[in-house]
Amino acid sequence: MSDKINRRILFSRLMVGNPKKEDFELIEEPLPEPGEMQLLLRNLYVSIDPGSRDRLSGRDSYVPAKTLGEVMDTQSVSQVVVSRHPDYQVGDIVAGYHGWQDYAISNGKGLSRVDSGLGPISNAIGVFGxxxxxxxxxxxxxxxxxxxxxxxxxxxxxxxxxxxxxxxxxxxxxxxxxxxxxxxxxxxxxxxxxxxxxxxxxxxxxxxxxxxxxxxxxxxxxxxxxxxxxxxxxxxxxxxxxxxxxxxxxxxxxxxxxxxxxxxxxxxxxxxxxxxxxxxxxxSEFFDEAxxxxxxxxKNKQLIVREHIVEGLENAPQAFCGLFRGENFGRGLVHVADPSQ
Amino acid sequence: MSDKINRRILFSRLMVGNPKKEDFELIEEPLPEPGEMQLLLRNLYVSIDPGSRDRLSGRDSYVPAKTLGEVMDTQSVSQVVVSRHPDYQVGDIVAGYHGWQDYAISNGKGLSRVDSGLGPISNAIGVFGxxxxxxxxxxxxxxxxxxxxxxxxxxxxxxxxxxxxxxxxxxxxxxxxxxxxxxxxxxxxxxxxxxxxxxxxxxxxxxxxxxxxxxxxxxxxxxxxxxxxxxxxxxxxxxxxxxxxxxxxxxxxxxxxxxxxxxxxxxxxxxxxxxxxxxxxxxSEFFDEAxxxxxxxxKNKQLIVREHIVEGLENAPQAFCGLFRGENFGRGLVHVADPSQ
Known part of the structure; x- marks a missing residue:
């Protein structure tokens, strides 16, 4: 897989006022290699969260302030592409915080298995996220x-x-x-x-x-x-x-x-x-019940879920900026890739 | 008692900004006569409450806004001077809301007996008020x-x-x-x-x-x-x-x-x-315990009570204005009269 490219969107400029596309930078890197007890994940969906904004000004919020040059670590639904971890197999679908990039390395910490019986896998970081x-x-x-x-x-x-x-x-x-x-x-x-x-x-x-x-x-x-x-x-x-x-x-x-x-x-x-x-x-004690x-x-059609899905990882920054202009209508997600069988 | 005078301090001008002495008016009226089932009370202490301010601008707060020309109805400790009510006798000391005046008529509603065993009677509208x-x-x-x-x-x-x-x-x-x-x-x-x-x-x-x-x-x-x-x-x-x-x-x-x-x-x-x-x-379910x-x-000197007592009913307005300049130091009270035996 060494000929493959990993696109990553970094937080590259401290934000003042409304977020701008130019506050982010898309870079390309070689695909990372998972080590012992690690996984290589391919992101399928990543999220667009208004709450991210509060830590892009250099101030701590309920999570610490982000530092420049870090990848935007929003929520993600991913598929295991390489597994060197006994608990996961290639093909597994997992939710985590792997954000705005095509591929990520995980040691399994903070991952949860996506129960596809509950609904479309994107729901794992929407109504079930x-x-x-x-x-x-x-x-x-x-x-x-x-x-x-x-x-x-x-x-x-x-x-x-x-x-x-x-x-x-x-x-x-x-x-x-x-x-x-x-x-x-x-x-x-x-x-x-x-x-x-x-x-x-x-x-x-x-x-x-x-x-x-x-x-x-x-x-x-x-x-x-x-x-x-x-x-x-x-x-x-x-x-x-x-x-x-x-x-x-x-x-x-x-x-x-x-x-x-x-x-x-x-x-x-x-x-x-x-x-x-x-x-x-x-x-978290209420999560399973919820x-x-x-x-x-x-299932009973008492609760209707609407997702606002943007196509293509490269469009994540402008979708994020659009959030603050009220352009989203439903859960904001970016579709990065489809799961393979 | 028809030759006696009742001094009353009225709220006479809607307040803008800091309260001023001129927002109040002192008038003199003949002593009122209690009717059947009523009491004539002589005020001994009346209170100076910062909380009164919020309803002197014409806006409702947790009590309705006061209208112009009303007597300032702060807390009071009073003595029964005439009783035409079976539950009270001449000489009884009671706490209520009879405010900035020498005398008031009460039908007994909202009155509570002052337990002089707890401390000085002024405490009834301070630490026990x-x-x-x-x-x-x-x-x-x-x-x-x-x-x-x-x-x-x-x-x-x-x-x-x-x-x-x-x-x-x-x-x-x-x-x-x-x-x-x-x-x-x-x-x-x-x-x-x-x-x-x-x-x-x-x-x-x-x-x-x-x-x-x-x-x-x-x-x-x-x-x-x-x-x-x-x-x-x-x-x-x-x-x-x-x-x-x-x-x-x-x-x-x-x-x-x-x-x-x-x-x-x-x-x-x-x-x-x-x-x-x-x-x-x-x-109020906690008042007796408190x-x-x-x-x-x-009694054990674990709790120290300090009162800021101003002499003379006529000085209530300036004491009230002084509250907002930080001039009070302890519970703000006006001493109006001493109890008679």
Whole structure:
């Protein structure tokens, strides 16, 4: 295999503001050789995650800041091409964090086998990966959303929000979503069956739009974006409302000192609000339950999964940049290669 | 008694920015006559509460906005002067919400008898009233501060903060207080036995001062002030840190749209922070335990109570304005009259 080339996309420039294609560099290297107890993996799908942005400015977030010249280590679904490890065989499909490259070496640590019985293998890093698990654990285990509650979800047509909203609906909540653009809003109402959708791109006053869409006020806000929408949500929260901070896409591109943040902290007293930050990796005890329950829902057509698949590894950087312009619609993935038999 | 005069201090102008003496008006009225099932009360002590500010701008807070021309209905310790109610006798000492006036009519609703066995009667609206109960319930019941944790307290020489910090110390925490001025800081270290004090008036960089005073980071922030100090606390919180929002004195005088608020909401994800707003009136099931436990601590000199008593009802407005300039040092009270036998 020494004539084969491994394309790798590196993080090559500290980001200021919106990510740019030029912040990445595509290099070509010879295929690496796995050592004793190692595997050579061929990536089939890799992910496009808004959460990656927060560590591309040189600051630590819930994972340490990335240093320049590293490969973008997003989630991946891969096939074992060479195995020098007793636990894996050539042809096995595994999920891990091998990111934006054609091939990677693994020692088996952090890998999980993809259960193709649950659905298409790309789902392993979508609904059965961090986005879906975040939605399930957030709505069912941390927020404990009850039937009849009003649940507000931002980035509602996205990878996490679309699943979170549907899980809240399955539990009997009244679900209001916020997304950008007519198409996403119409789709979310029709296919995800959300009760109301707010198109933040066409609304001049999010606060009033929220007031109208949530006539009883908001019991639960599942926040993927932060910024002005978080502030409007706080203004519309009911007494004892709960806010789960899952993502802050609107704030990642802004230096901390310039961030909009949350203006009216006094409202937390008046309304007895509770706000909590959340990383699903802390709650792995719920993962099996989440995967099995969501697989059942998908089979029963109670849960609809939409993926936004970009063709070709070389297009990963521009797909990542597009995330912050609201161009994704569903779980963002790059299709790198097909599995061989 | 028809020749007697009742002085009453009314809220007479909507406040913008810092409260001013001229926002209040002192009027004189004839003594009111209690009807059937009513009492005439003579106020002995009335309170000076920073929390009142938030409803003097025409906005609702955790109590509805006050309307102009109403008497300032702060907490009060009073003596029954005339009783036409079977449950009360002339001479009884009661606590209620009769505020800035010499005399008030009560139908007995919302009154509680003052147990003079617990301490001086002024304590009924101090350590055994809302400030002390807020401190006790906050530290012991909601934050559940554990031994060895680092607890940061703002407005640490004030009515709530001084009690909260001492209760955290009794529970074995490492307590760092923030207060304004050398005298308050020295007193809090010496008398309240706080481990470290930060004088926010002399520190040019609160963030660095916190880093130095809390070398392990902050586990619990008991927030009475909000604003820049809240932001510095968030920057110094440890993983899974808890923030209890009890007061926002630094923000009450600022229109919501101009408030500093909380800038770095992303830190809530990275550090899995939890922030909760709190009004002690929701937790009356703990009041008896709190009063009895604190009375024991006071007897054993484990808990030191300091009151800042201003002489004369007519001085209540300027004492209130002084609160926001940091002039209070301990529980703010106005001494209106002495009990008669």
């Amino acid at each position: 961090l986005p879906g698990l975040t939605a399930y654990v957030g709505i069912r285990k941390l927020l404990k959303v009850a039937s009849g509650e009003t649940v507000l979800i931002s980035s509602a047509a996205g990878a996490v929000g679309s699943i979170a909203g549907q899980i809240a609906k399955i539990g009997g909540a009244y679900v209001v979503g916020i997304a950008g653009g007519e198409e996403k809003c119409a789709f979310s109402k029709k296919v995800y069956c959300f009760d109301e959708m707010i198109d933040y791109k066409s609304e001049s006053n999010i606060n009033e739009a929220l007031e109208k869409a949530c006539p009883k006020g908001v019991d639960v806000y599942f926040d993927n974006v932060g910024g002005e929408i978080l502030n409007a949500a706080v203004a519309n929260m009911r007494r004892s409302g709960r806010i789960l901070i899952c993502g802050q896409v609107a704030e990642y591109n802004i230096e901390p000192a310039q961030r909009i943040g949350l203006r009216d902290v006094s409202a937390f007293i008046g309304k007895r609000l509770n706000m909590r930050g959340f990383v699903v990796l802390d709650h 995967k099995n329950t969501m697989a059942d829902w998908i | 809302l400030p002390g109960l807020t401190a006790y319930v906050g530290i012991r019941k909601l934050l559940k501060v554990a031994s060895g944790e680092t607890v940061l307290i703002s407005s640490a020489a004030g009515a709530v903060g001084s009690i909260a910090g001492q209760i955290a110390k009794i529970g074995g925490a490492y307590v760092v207080g923030i207060a304004g001025g050398e005298e308050k800081c020295a007193f809090s270290k010496k008398v309240y036995c706080f481990d470290e004090m930060i004088d926010y008036k002399s520190e040019s960089n609160i963030n660095e001062a916190l880093e130095k005073a809390c070398p392990k980071g902050v586990d619990v922030y008991f927030d009475n002030v909000g604003g820049e100090i809240l932001n510095a606390a968030v920057a110094n919180m440890r993983r899974s840190g808890r923030i209890l929002i009890c007061g926002q004195v630094a923000e009450y005088n600022i229109e919501p749209a101009q408030r500093i608020g909380l800038r770095d909401v992303s830190a809530f994800i990275g550090k899995r922070l939890n922030m909760r707003g709190f009004v002690v009136l929701d937790h 009063k009895n436990t604190m009375a024991d601590w006071i």
